[in-house]
Each structure stands twice: as structure tokens, then as C-alpha cells.
Amino acid sequence: MxxxxxxxxxxxxxxxxxxxxxxxxxxxxxxxxxxxxxxxxxxxxxxxxxxxxxxCPCLFEFREAAPFNRIRYSATLLVVTLISLVVRHHDAPTGFSALVTSIGYVVGGLFDFPYSPLRLALSRPDTTEAQQVFEAIRAAMGVATLVYGGFLALFFAEIRRGRWPRAGSFNVWINLPTFDPTRGGDVVSRLDRDGKFNILVGLALPLLVPLVLGADGGVIGGLAQSEPQAMVWTVTIWIGMPFSLFMRGLAMQRIAAMIETRRSDSTPPQAGLVPL
Known part of the structure; x- marks a missing residue:
């Protein structure tokens, strides 16, 4: 206790x-x-x-399935810190903030093409002030994508190596408190379907966020000029939500595969699932 x-x-x-x-x-x-x-x-x-x-779990998923939440937390903390340094660089530049901003701007350039999420969020700048806003958001987006992409690759590698979930029993009720395994259909099919749905939504979300908030720099550009903290969190959520959905989708498909393996295995494995 x-x-x-x-x-x-x-x-x-x-x-x-x-x-x-x-x-x-x-x-x-x-x-x-x-x-x-x-x-x-x-x-x-x-x-x-x-x-x-x-x-008794209420809201948080995978709380007993380390390092799922640790990866999400570490990635988000690093992203928030680095984006804050990018925003800070305009008023209080340092050597490290210049390095972070430069790396972010280069990576963000990969998304600077017509109809990309960056172009949907911000139109091409036509003034000096608009250029500064565009460069800051491009660098922030680049930093967030680089960090979240690296942590997603780390989690995928953990799954591929069979190191997640760790050895021991996986309790579906504790780790998926919002998932009811007794409600309709086969649990394996539902987990696999929900996993694919999360991945598809994760792919679409970067394009949907600018459309919801307003294209051509309506909301995101205004936040970058007037509310730096709000801009930090907007970019973090903009890139972080797809990352979280990707992780959740991969995790649910992994759990579905584990249940299917246990069903087809005549001898119970030492590292399996808690019976549903």
C-alpha cells in the first residue's frame, strides 16, 4: 500500500x-x-x-504494462521542453536553442509542400512577422515529429522483440479499463479492429487538426504570436495525439495476437494473459 x-x-x-x-x-x-x-x-x-x-483502474490505460506510459510521458516531456526552447529562441537565444531550432527547421522542411499539414495550418508568409511565425511553427513541428517518431520506433522495436508486455500476466481489466471484453463479438477481432482504427485515425489526425482549428494560419498562427505557451501545447497535441494513437493501435494488435496464440496453444505459456 x-x-x-x-x-x-x-x-x-x-x-x-x-x-x-x-x-x-x-x-x-x-x-x-x-x-x-x-x-x-x-x-x-x-x-x-x-x-x-x-x-481499481478508472481512466488511464496500460498502467501495469510498462514501459508504455513511460514512453509516452518521456516523449511528451522532451517535446514540450524542446518546443519551448524553439519559442524561447526568438527572445532569449542560446547556443543550444539555436541547435534545436535549426534541427527542427530542417526536419520540418520535409513537411513543407503543398497540402501538407504544415501548409494547411499556415499559408506561405508574405511579411517579416509572418515569416518568423512560419519558421517557429515549422521548427516546432520538425522537433516534435523527430522525437515522437524516435520513441514510436522504440516502442515498435520492443514489440517486435517480444519484450512488451513484459514477462508475466497481462490483466486486460486493469490495463484497458474502458474496453469491455464481454460486449459483442470475439475479443480478438475487436482488439484487432480497434487497433487498426486507432492507426487510421492517427494517420488522418495531422490533416484534420488544421482544418478544425482553421486553415491559413487562423488559430495556430495567432497563438504563435500572442500566446507562446498555447502554441507549445497546440503543436504538442497536434503531433502527439497521432503518436499516442499509433502506440495504442500497435499495443491492441499485440494483445490480440497474444490472446490468439494462447487460444491455439495447447500448453499454457509462462508469460501469458490473465483469463478474460
Whole structure:
């Protein structure tokens, strides 16, 4: 009990750190914004502590299937930090922020073509100020894509090597609390179908976000000029949500394959699934 509560409290503090990272990195933060960030950080820390401290799962998936959530958290923390450095570079440049911005701008150039997510979010700049906004978002998008892509490759390699889930039983109820294995159809088919659906949505989401927020720099460009922290989180969610959906899709297909293997295996494996 004490070990679980201690681990839950530590996870809550780490989530609070993630929420507060842009405020800690950016050179100037308005007082009202700092208060909102503090409130959100405390609320997220409490929610995380309650979720991981409880023996019954509520919302968080794969909480007992490390390192799924650790990969997602580490990737998001790194992305938020690096994008904050990109935004900070305009007002308080350093050698490291210049390096991060340059790498992000080069990688972001791979997405600078007609009808790409970047072009849907921002039109080609025609003024100096618009050029600065375009370059900042292009660099932020490049950094986020590079980091999330690397962590996604890491998770895929863990699956291919058979190292996820780790040896031991995989409890579907604890790790997929929102998935009801008794509701309609074969559980393997449903897991495989849901996994493919998550991957397809992940592919479409980078194009959908600019259309929802407004193309030609409507919302994203305005956030980059007026609310740097909001821009950091917008780009993080824009690229991070597809990454999370890809991971979830791969994980659900892996679980479906494990259940199918156990069904066809006459001898129960040592590392299997908890019976449904």
C-alpha cells in the first residue's frame, strides 16, 4: 500500500512538472497564465495520484504494462521542453536553442509542400512577422515529429522483440479499463479492429487538426504570436495525439495476437494473459 501510494505521488509530481515545463523554460510568463498553469498542474497531479494509487483502474490505460506510459510521458516531456526552447529562441537565444531550432527547421522542411499539414495550418508568409511565425511553427513541428517518431520506433522495436508486455500476466481489466471484453463479438477481432482504427485515425489526425482549428494560419498562427505557451501545447497535441494513437493501435494488435496464440496453444505459456 505505502509503495503504491508513494509511486502514485511521484507520478503525480512528474505530471505536474510536465504541465509546468513551458512556464519554466519560456523567459516571460504573464501572472494570469502562471496561475492557470499552476491550477492545471495541481489538478493533473491529483488525478494521476488518485488513479495510480487506486487498486481499481478508472481512466488511464496500460498502467501495469510498462514501459508504455513511460514512453509516452518521456516523449511528451522532451517535446514540450524542446518546443519551448524553439519559442524561447526568438527572445532569449542560446547556443543550444539555436541547435534545436535549426534541427527542427530542417526536419520540418520535409513537411513543407503543398497540402501538407504544415501548409494547411499556415499559408506561405508574405511579411517579416509572418515569416518568423512560419519558421517557429515549422521548427516546432520538425522537433516534435523527430522525437515522437524516435520513441514510436522504440516502442515498435520492443514489440517486435517480444519484450512488451513484459514477462508475466497481462490483466486486460486493469490495463484497458474502458474496453469491455464481454460486449459483442470475439475479443480478438475487436482488439484487432480497434487497433487498426486507432492507426487510421492517427494517420488522418495531422490533416484534420488544421482544418478544425482553421486553415491559413487562423488559430495556430495567432497563438504563435500572442500566446507562446498555447502554441507549445497546440503543436504538442497536434503531433502527439497521432503518436499516442499509433502506440495504442500497435499495443491492441499485440494483445490480440497474444490472446490468439494462447487460444491455439495447447500448453499454457509462462508469460501469458490473465483469463478474460
Amino acid at each position: 505505502i509503495a503504491r501510494l508513494t509511486g502514485a505521488a511521484l507520478r503525480g509530481l512528474l505530471v505536474a512538472l510536465l504541465v509546468a515545463t513551458p512556464s519554466l523554460v519560456l523567459p516571460t510568463v504573464p501572472a494570469d497564465t502562471a496561475q492557470v498553469v499552476a491550477f492545471v498542474a495541481i489538478a493533473c497531479a491529483i488525478l494521476t495520484t488518485i488513479e495510480y494509487g487506486s487498486s
